[in-house]
Every structure is written in C-alpha cells, then in structure tokens.
Amino acid sequence: MQVIEISMWQLFLCLILVMITGFCSIMLHLKLEKDLLIGTTRTFVQLFVMGYLLKFIFQINTYYLVLAFFTWMIFWAAHAVKGRTKERTIPLLFPTFMAMLVSCMLVTIIVTSLVVQVKPWYKPQYFIPIGGMIVGNSMNGIAVALERMLSEMRKQRDEIEMFLCIGANCQEATASIVASSIKAGMIPSINALMTVGLVTLPGMMTGQILAGVNPMTAVKYQIIVMLMLTTSTAISCIILIHVVRRICFTPAQQMKI
C-alpha cells in the first residue's frame, strides 16, 4: 500500500482547524489566541527541525550520534519535568535527567536489541521513535510522581517529623509517601494498559496502519510499546522518587523542604 504524501498546501489547510479554535476563543473571551498562535508556530518549527535532524541522523547512522540525540531528548524531558514542579529549594534537574537516562536507555536498548532484534541495535529508524515514546511516557509519569511526592511531603510534614522524633530514618518516615507517589506516577500507564484498543487507538499503531503496515503487525508492535512504556515509567519513577527522597533530607535526617 502506498503512503499518501502530504503537500505543504495540505498542511496549511490544517490551519483552518486552528483558526476555528481561535475564532471560538475570541467569541467566548477565552484569551487563548496568543497561546494558540505561539503553540501552532512552535509545532511547525519544532517538528520540522526534528524532521531534518532525524533525516540527518538516519543518513549518518552511527551509534554515538543516535545515543547523543537520545540523551539530548532526555535532557529536555527532564527540563520539562523540573519546570512543572514548583519546588525550588532542592535541585531536581540532574536527578531527573539521570533517572530518565538510566531507565529510558535501558528499556530502549532492551526493546531494540532483544525484543524487536533490530540490526544494528541503534538503527535510528527504530531507536529514536521507540526511545521517544519511552521518554515522553516516562516524563509524564515522573512529573506526576514527583509533584505528588513533594506536595505530600509538605502536607505531611508533621507526620514525617513525628516519625523522625521517635527515631525513624528518612526511609521509614516517608515510606507511605514514596509508595503512593510511585503508584500515582504509574496509574496513567496501568490505565492505558487496561483501555488500549477499547477506548483509544494508540498513536504508534495508527501511524503504522496509516503507513500501510498490516494491522496485526501494528498490534504486535503496539503490545511491545505498551509494555515497554509501563516498564520504563516504573523504573524512572522508582529511581527518581528514591533519589529525591534522599535529597530532601540532610545526613542528620532533617527535612530540607
């Protein structure tokens, strides 16, 4: 099956849809016009830049360039997570970056080399899109988990201090908060596992079907994707929440936030 190419004028035709939204915003005084304009412009610019970059990486096809590009994606994801949290007293960027780097890199390499068995394992056509999905999903999961943890620590400050006052260490004092935060980060992924195919037709599967792939092949890929996303989110959340918990306390088991 041939893929229908989209010309530039077809792409700009889509702008009519945004204009409808903008018109609604003006009529209903939502004041979203500026954000819509910036958002639409950024979508065009960012995706085209990404497209050209990918084209370049696909042509060069070396593992260090693929890994460098992937690390760059993870850095920006970690930056976005940090931006979403209100906490400014403890450093979050580096731990977030490291937690995502370990989990996303690990899961992506396992999927490309062992599950899909791409040859070579870093083949950018596979590694980058699969890794991108993993990073995006982990980013959302850890943002939720981190926000939950920091807000619960502030809310339950007295309870944490009660535990510290009876001789608990920071692990014991925050055990329930850590568990509930990791759980909160995992819930969207678990929900996605429950509803995939029933409520939503996932993006990757849709993309493959549009690209002419046999639906059964697309389904198999999607199953791999769903499972890897859940795993990477779990690993990222577990690593990050434990590291951040450690950062939130001094060696003398005093709360820093």
Place this chain on the structure above:
Amino acid sequence: MKIEFKDVALQYAKKEPLFREVNFSVCHEDYVIIRGSSGTGKSSLLRLMNRLLEPSSGEIFVDDKPLYTYEVTHLRRKVTYLQQTPIIVEGCVAENLLLPFHLVSATKPAPSKEELRKWLDDLLLKDVCLDDDAQKLSVGQKQRIAFIRCLLLEPSLLLCDEPTSSLDPTAKDILEQCLENYHLEKNIGIVLVTHTDVKVQKAQVKKYILDSCRLREL
C-alpha cells in the same frame, strides 16, 4: 543526660535571627518551662535539642560531647519530642503506640498488650481499647496516646512543644499532671515550651523566657 547550649544562635536564610547567644543547660532531673510569645522561636529551640534543626552558630553539647557526634536516630529516642498537635497514623491504638518498636533504630522489645493497657489506665484512658481506631479518638485522648508513645521510648529528656494548646481545660489538667508525675517518678527531664500558664504542684521548676532574641532565666 545533660544538654548544654553555648552561645547558640538560630537564623533562617535571609531573615532576622530568631535568637542569639543562648546559653543554658538542662538535665534529666530538671523540669524547665520556656515561655514566650508566638514566633519567638520556642519550638525551634526545642528542635535544636533533638537535632531537627542545626544552630546557625554556637554549639550544643550532650554530656559534654558535641550533639552532632551522636547517632541521630538514637539521640532522638533519648531526647524525645512531643508535638503541639498529636500525630496519629492510620490504625488502631496499639499500632500507634508500637510505632517506635518497628523502626530500625529500635533496640528494645515491644511492650506486651498488658503493659500497654496499664499505660492507658495510668493516663486515665480506661475507656479506650487497644483495638480502637485511633483516628476516632478526641484530641485530648490522641495527645495522651502520643505522650505514651514518647514515654515508651524511655527517654531521658522529653521536649514538649505546647502540648496542651489544642486541649480543653480538663484534658490540659490531665496531661500536665501526667507530665509532672512521670518527671517525679521516672526521673525524666521535661522541657516545656508554652505561652500559657502551666500547673505544676510538686516539681521544682526552672523558668525561662524567650524574648527579644534572648533566653533569660526568670
């Protein structure tokens, strides 16, 4: 056990110092009451003693050794802190009382149900069962549960941060009486910070006031 403050000052980042040049000592035979209006740093003074906070300058000694040389989780079991609002976790009364015995720092075996029952009776909690949901108790009852939890650690010093401020007059009297009894009978040092009057009948009380960034003996 003796805790000694030498020229201790506390200042939070980018703020005026809460207090400075604090020199005082307290031992397990003392009953100390520290008074002062809200925001003068009474609670912070207590929190320095069990190392929930670090002084900005000066040093704190425990039995003539710097406070920081002690393993902090063990220190906090010896210098126990009773919070202003009782913190009761989900679970029954017994589970709340036994919390300290499930921690890594626990060195003694947990008390039996009979012993816990005796503690409840001694603190006039005869109508409270060990299996009762602790969240459903009144504030006064919760404060006494928190108090027993501290005493089960067999501390040398008990730091009390306005423990009666949220209690009604009857519950306040009961808790104050208990504090005095345990101080006299078990030789536990008490450091009580408050901005209200405290009834003490038999114990010798050392009174201090925290005012204008200084701690003065009355």
